[in-house]
Amino acid sequence: MNYRAIYAIYRFEMARTGRTLLQSIVSPVISTALYFVVFGAAIGSRIQAIDGVSYGAFIVPGLIMLSLLTHSISNASFGIYFPKFVGTIYELLSAPISFAEATVAYVGAAATKSVILGAIILATAALFVPLQVEHPFWMAAFLVLTAVTFSLFGFVIGIWADGFEKLQFVPMLVVTPLTFLGGSFYSIEMLPPFWQWVSLFNPVVYLVNGFRWSFHGTADVGIAVSLAMTLGILAICLAVVWWIFKTGWRLKN
Amino acid sequence: MRPIIQVTGLTKSYASGFQALKGVDLEIRAGEIFALLGPNGAGKTTMISIICGIVRPSAGRVLADGHDIIEQWREARSLIGLVPQELSTDAFETVWATVSFSRGLFGKPRNTAHIERVLRDLSLWDKKDSKIMTLSGGMKRRVMIAKALSHEPRILFLDEPTAGVDVELRRDMWGLIRRLRDTGVTIILTTHYIEEAEEMADRIGVINRGQIVLVEEKAELMRKLGRKQLTLQLAEPLAALPPSLAPYALEIAAGGMELVYTYDTRAERTGITRLLTDLASAGIRFRDLQTRQSSLEDIFVSLVTERP
Numbered sequence: 001m002n003y004r005a006i007y008a009i010y011r012f013e014m015a016r017t018g019r020t021l022l023q024s025i026v027s028p029v030i031s032t033a034l035y036f037v038v039f040g041a042a043i044g045s046r047i048q049a050i051d052g053v054s055y056g057a058f059i060v061p062g063l064i065m066l067s068l069l070t071h072s073i074s075n076a077s078f079g080i081y082f083p084k085f086v087g088t089i090y091e092l093l094s095a096p097i098s099f100a101e102a103t104v105a106y107v108g109a110a111a112t113k114s115v116i117l118g119a120i121i122l123a124t125a126a127l128f129v130p131l132q133v134e135h136p137f138w139m140a141a142f143l144v145l146t147a148v149t150f151s152l153f154g155f156v157i158g159i160w161a162d163g164f165e166k167l168q169f170v171p172m173l174v175v176t177p178l179t180f181l182g183g184s185f186y187s188i189e190m191l192p193p194f195w196q197w198v199s200l201f202n203p204v205v206y207l208v209n210g211f212r213w214s215f216h217g218t219a220d221v222g223i224a225v226s227l228a229m230t231l232g233i234l235a236i237c238l239a240v241v242w243w244i245f246k247t248g249w250r251l252k253n
Numbered sequence: 254m255r256p257i258i259q260v261t262g263l264t265k266s267y268a269s270g271f272q273a274l275k276g277v278d279l280e281i282r283a284g285e286i287f288a289l290l291g292p293n294g295a296g297k298t299t300m301i302s303i304i305c306g307i308v309r310p311s312a313g314r315v316l317a318d319g320h321d322i323i324e325q326w327r328e329a330r331s332l333i334g335l336v337p338q339e340l341s342t343d344a345f346e347t348v349w350a351t352v353s354f355s356r357g358l359f360g361k362p363r364n365t366a367h368i369e370r371v372l373r374d375l376s377l378w379d380k381k382d383s384k385i386m387t388l389s390g391g392m393k394r395r396v397m398i399a400k401a402l403s404h405e406p407r408i409l410f411l412d413e414p415t416a417g418v419d420v421e422l423r424r425d426m427w428g429l430i431r432r433l434r435d436t437g438v439t440i441i442l443t444t445h446y447i448e449e450a451e452e453m454a455d456r457i458g459v460i461n462r463g464q465i466v467l468v469e470e471k472a473e474l475m476r477k478l479g480r481k482q483l484t485l486q487l488a489e490p491l492a493a494l495p496p497s498l499a500p501y502a503l504e505i506a507a508g509g510m511e512l513v514y515t516y517d518t519r520a521e522r523t524g525i526t527r528l529l530t531d532l533a534s535a536g537i538r539f540r541d542l543q544t545r546q547s548s549l550e551d552i553f554v555s556l557v558t559e560r561p
Contacts, residue, residue: 086342
């Protein structure tokens with residue numbers, strides 16, 4: 001195991017966050033604060049409590065999940081795509097580091113950034129709404145699991161993408177709509193029965209609800225189902241990454 | 254001398270059907286400077302990319318100091334440094350950070366003294382805290398060499414190392430490459446500058462259309478394939494050659510003021526003595542004479558054009 005190489009990539013990626021602090025941390029915190037102002041204070045004050053939880057507190061897990069998913073994907077996809085774009089990927093491919101080690105480093109860095117971001121958004125939320133976390137262990141577990149899973153997904157997108165448009169395509173046009181429609185801002189029980197049924201095909205529903213359960217102790221779907229779904233998505237991402245390792249797809253001619 | 258790189262039957266075919274390498278066999282000796290010459294698309298970069306692990310071979314085997322590049326890839330890659338043809342750098346990083354990163358990537362422990370030495374050798378020390386985007390093209394090229402040297406490789410591949418750099422920097426790099434060779438590093442360079450191969454290499458390989466056309470000691474190559482020209486500057490202009498000089502296939506040049514005789518250095522007799530005697534007999538006097546060895550470029554051009 002080339003631990004030094006893993007650490008070198010991890011440090012390199014974390015240093016990149018330091019250079020782009022405004023884009024990586026400040027920007028999502030400001031946009032989250034705006035969500036609280038608009039949905040929590042302005043609109044939320046007119047919406048009834050859901051399962052005994054005020055609307056402002058209800059949307060916190062969904063908001064964190066929204067940022068967690070999009071930033072995990074963006075961080076990891078950009079991390080591996082940028083060396084491809086500027087040509088420095090040659091160094092990674094010629095170094096004595098395995099694909100698995102490179103993945104651990106890139107995904108680890110992207111997930112770390114996302115978890116830090118999630119914690120900052122949580123702290124920001126605490127300034128706007130009264131917050132309590134009923135199951136802190138599961139909250140941390142869902143946070144880390146989701147960050148790792150979607151960083152892996154982002155890593156795959158970064159390898160697949162051959163242009164910046166493709167890089168933005170999945171987070172903007174797939175993940176963000178799925179998150180908005182995945183019960184981030186509402187309980188799916190508020191939907192008509194048909195759309196409730198349709199929502200169950202949206203994997204983000206399970207992620208948001210698992211996370212929400214760890215905060216409020218209630219959710220639209222069972223915790224076991226949420227956990228199984230999260231692990232299932234993780235397994236799919238791992239399988240795809242493993243296949244890329246085997247074939248060198250989009251990395252080696 | 255033992256080979257440090259052994260290439261056997263190396264083949265690379267792309268999905269399009271294009272065969273970039275056609276069963277290449279090659280041995281690189283430890284501690285030598287080996288120049289790989291070839292026209293664009295000959296397969297130079299493909300071969301280097303395979304040896305360095307960037308491109309997967311279709312068939313064949315490569316050993317780096319006895320380590321198979323596929324089965325023992327970690328050991329093999331640890332030995333190799335690569336400076337690619339393209340100027341590919343992390344624009345937003347500092348010189349120090351990017352060179353230190355390369356060392357870590359190759360699994361080497363932190364060694365600031367070594368990084369400092371490399372940067373000083375490449376005249377980059379003053380720029381160590383500069384972002385790469387602020388550097389000139391020549392400086393960026395040096396940064397890429399510094400990255401390749403950061404992990405103390407025993408084999409260094411330089412793919413067109415002096416492409417686009419000025420004459421002064423090119424001379425500096427030649428000096429650096431020689432110093433590296435003196436420390437025991439084996440250097441394989443590809444170049445379009447024949448002058449570079451002629452100046453630097455111990456041995457020269459020529460690759461054309463995915464096949465190694467020739468591998469030879471540079472001096473031997475020059476001796477074997479070199480032709481020489483004897484130019485006689487005449488005392489008086491000559492309008493036509495007398496019939497007695499016809500067997501020498503002389504050329505009249507400089508408006509009749511020069512006679513050029515081309516001869517083979519490998520021949521048992523060059524014919525120079527007899528030519529000078531026959532010139533005297535024909536009453537042709539000359540003021541001066543000079544000889545010129547054909548350059549490696551002439552040899553290279555003849556090799557790649559002779560074989561379709």
